[in-house]
Amino acid sequence: MKKLIFLFIGFVLNFMNAQTTTEMVKEETIWQNFKYDMGSIGGGVGYSFSRPLHWKKKDWVNFAGFTVGTIILNLADDEINSWVNGIRSEIPEGLKEFGNHYARPEGNFSLSGAVYLTGLFIKNEKVRRAGVLMMASTISGGVIQQFGTRIIHRARPLTGKSSSNYSIGHFEKVEGYDSFFSGHTVLSFANAYAIGKQFKNPWVKAGIYTVGMIPGFTRIIVSKHWLSDVVFGTVMSIVIVESIDKYLDSKYKAKYNNNDKKVSWNLSFAPGQIGLNISFN
Template identity: 55%
Template structure:
């Protein structure tokens, strides 16, 4: 009789225990999700607040970026004429990839998929990668949308020169929204963040090359000037690095213990100007 009593208690206790474990699992999943969402917004805010904390080297890097962009501004029209005729030599699948991959909807499908895979498999490193991808895309995407309306630079396809502007519009004015390049910024942000998972410089170089295709395609198809894409690509590196440093304090998983420093080297010589970006 006593054994029967223990057996009945066990039958009642097992479902209750299983229910508690399931609730605990669901609660943990929800906690991870809300924690990550907080870090996404925190990362965006951290990236935007960095200029208020810049020191000598940071301002120097910004100066290099601004100076390099201005230098390209002076030769944008010549570079645009020079690239004419390349369009027919590029395979259609590369053109399609360049236009589609850098679009916001496709970007968030990819970044969201990476994050959800990490969330449901309880892989913190993959979760952190997803958070880095989403927050970097959000920070860069919002910044470039606002900048387009303020700057109002003519696109090459408008038939105008690179120095023609129609600035300060609340609504987006098509053909006057060239600077900066959203496709280049989103695509290279993803490439740069994903490349952090790997040590091999060859793998990194391959990922960077794929990430640069959308920006180059947008130049070839007259949506952007070379300076638009160059500026957006370098700016995306700064945004990813800034947010990644912020996430170091939020997650235990690190990316191969890599140093998160961006440095520039300028070289001058007879009829030569060289700029090297190390990251």
């Protein structure tokens, strides 16, 4: 399985390097670039945490709508978990193992570290920036997720409790009550989404996003998370990556998209249906 992960890292790095035409900055040393990038990671993390302070009315309305949508999605969690119980034995063990190992902190930072160090040593600003984006996004997402689980205390499916079982009112960790929201999903899809931004080809993007979604899918299969935990984690990772990427536009000359980075989502409701449409400009 480790060989598969490293092969994936090698594929991504080779593809990204082939796509970029950024000129090398010979006058800057590796150490100077490293210090600058570490500062950019810290700045990106701080920027993502401070964004709600700058939200306008529309942003708060969108956030409220997404929160309501997540709550409504919770109503289907028990039924979906029952359906998963019927197909669990049909899911290949290799897929579950990949989903579990890829999104662990060591797997996550192995990937982002490999991308960043490659860009640093070949003096490729676009690849460096990609690594910075990946690391800043996963740090931000990881911190937010940890606070979320300590505040909300939602029971995991494997406890045998219902999806509506919470232990709110304290900050201490409770075994089995750290379901909302999925940390594996945040780490894996933040990396996948950050890498996907390097490519214009929709098929390449789709392939990368599919790999990034495997951990969230497997966490549902192994009864560690409910569907709403994974959906919320996925959207959170997208919002965080877009926010930090916008910040990095002011820090690096190399850009993936010359347009303003804007994230918007719209929720639609109908009998028995919930629709979520996310657009990026």
